Amino acid sequence: xxxxxxxxxxxxxxxxxxxxxxxxxxxxxxxxxxxxxxxxxxxxxxxxxxxxxxxxxxxxxxxxxxxxxxxxxxxxxxxxxxxxxxxxxxxxxxxxxxxxxxxxxxxxxxxxxxxxxxxxxxxxxxxxxxxxxxxxxxxxxxxxxxxxxxxxxxxxxxxxxxxxxxxxxxxxxxxxxxxxxxxxxxxxxxxxxxxxxxxxxxxxxxxxxxxxxxxxx
Amino acid sequence: xxxxxxxxxxxxxxxxxxxxxxxxxxxxxxxxxxxxxxxxxxxxxxxxxxxxxxxxxxxxxxxxxxxxxxxxxxxxxxxxxxxxxxxxxxxxxxxxxxxxxxxxxxxxxxxxxx
Numbered sequence: 207x208x209x210x211x212x213x214x215x216x217x218x219x220x221x222x223x224x225x226x227x228x229x230x231x232x233x234x235x236x237x238x239x240x241x242x243x244x245x246x247x248x249x250x251x252x253x254x255x256x257x258x259x260x261x262x263x264x265x266x267x268x269x270x271x272x273x274x275x276x277x278x279x280x281x282x283x284x285x286x287x288x289x290x291x292x293x294x295x296x297x298x299x300x301x302x303x304x305x306x307x308x309x310x311x312x313x314x315x316x317x318x319x320x321x322x323x324x325x326x327x328x329x330x331x332x333x334x335x336x337x338x339x340x341x342x343x344x345x346x347x348x349x350x351x352x353x354x355x356x357x358x359x360x361x362x363x364x365x366x367x368x369x370x371x372x373x374x375x376x377x378x379x380x381x382x383x384x385x386x387x388x389x390x391x392x393x394x395x396x397x398x399x400x401x402x403x404x405x406x407x408x409x410x411x412x413x414x415x416x417x418x419x420x421x422x423x
Numbered sequence: 424x425x426x427x428x429x430x431x432x433x434x435x436x437x438x439x440x441x442x443x444x445x446x447x448x449x450x451x452x453x454x455x456x457x458x459x460x461x462x463x464x465x466x467x468x469x470x471x472x473x474x475x476x477x478x479x480x481x482x483x484x485x486x487x488x489x490x491x492x493x494x495x496x497x498x499x500x501x502x503x504x505x506x507x508x509x510x511x512x513x514x515x516x517x518x519x520x521x522x523x524x525x526x527x528x529x530x531x532x533x534x535x536x537x
Contacts, residue, residue: 207536207537208450208534208535208536209444209534209535209536209537210532210533210534211440211441211444211446211532211533211534211535212531212532213436213440213529213530213531213532213533214529214530214531214532215436215529215530216528216529217429217432217433217436217454217528217529217530218429218432218528219432219436220432220435221428221432298425299425300425302428330461331425331461333461334425334460334461334528335425356509356510359459359492359505359525360459360460360461363459363522363526388510388511388518389509389510391518392494392510392518392520392522393510393522395521
């Protein structure tokens with residue numbers, strides 16, 4: 207006999223549940239956490255390096271670095287003064303809540319104020335997988351072009367802060383700022399945005415000040 | 424790129440509900456996927472054929488209900504598709520618009536034999 211069973215369950219429910227567990231673990235240890243997403247080359251590792259240098263040692267930082275293979279990025283974070291844990295996804299295009307749960311076991315959370323997760327460089331897949339971090343941050347950069355919100359709406363929908371990196375290159379490109387911001391505003395009204403340059407350090411203060419206020423909350 | 428883990432989740436949820444309802448076999452699976460979710464139907468089907476083997480969900484038919492990403496203009500209430508006009512309202516050109524559909528990503532129902 208055939209029967210219809212109504213379900214209506216989010217397909218990534220299992221991941222979402224684990225993400226919630228991760229967040230409660232971080233909350234208990236009083237750790238504020240960021241999930242940094244971007245395309246390859248947008249400046250994730252550079253921004254993380256600068257952030258560590260500007261905030262530590264007053265703020266104790268741990269970094270979880272997602273990468274397909276190497277530990278190059280974790281090495282840079284460790285050199286800048288953070289506790290660094292490398293997660294090699296072995297070809298997977300994104301980090302998920304299980305990988306973060308495993309990585310958290312390697313971090314003395316009671317000795318940490320800020321956890322930065324560097325996701326795999328990709329504008330598609332990381333948007334779908336919650337990690338349990340408090341804020342999702344996207345780094346866009348001027349050379350990528352002003353059309354990215356229109357081409358990757360899913361990514362721009364799911365973030366709580368946007369960094370626009372490499373603004374020192376603006377004079378050398380045809381990047382149309384109002385066009386870019388129009389797409390961002392429609393997908394994510396009121397989104398807080400930090401235009402900055404990791405090379406000239408312009409705008410970095412506003413970014414780290416925002417992190418400081420988030421930690422104090 | 425992450426269709427394998429998505430497909431595993433679809434299988435897990437389907438089997439759980441099938442067990443709870445004493446199913447002998449899962450015949451159909453109904454998925455609702457908004458266009459803002461980045462999933463390729465063919466890939467899910469491809470993985471499905473591999474991972475559902477040896478389960479009561481083997482040979483179940485996957486149905487994808489695709490929900491287009493839709494916007495509504497807050498000024499003139501025009502509703503239109505995200506792909507139509509680089510996001511601005513095609514009627515009054517306003518940027519004051521809201522996304523009203525396209526984020527869906529869930530398993531709606533299964534048909535079982537019991």
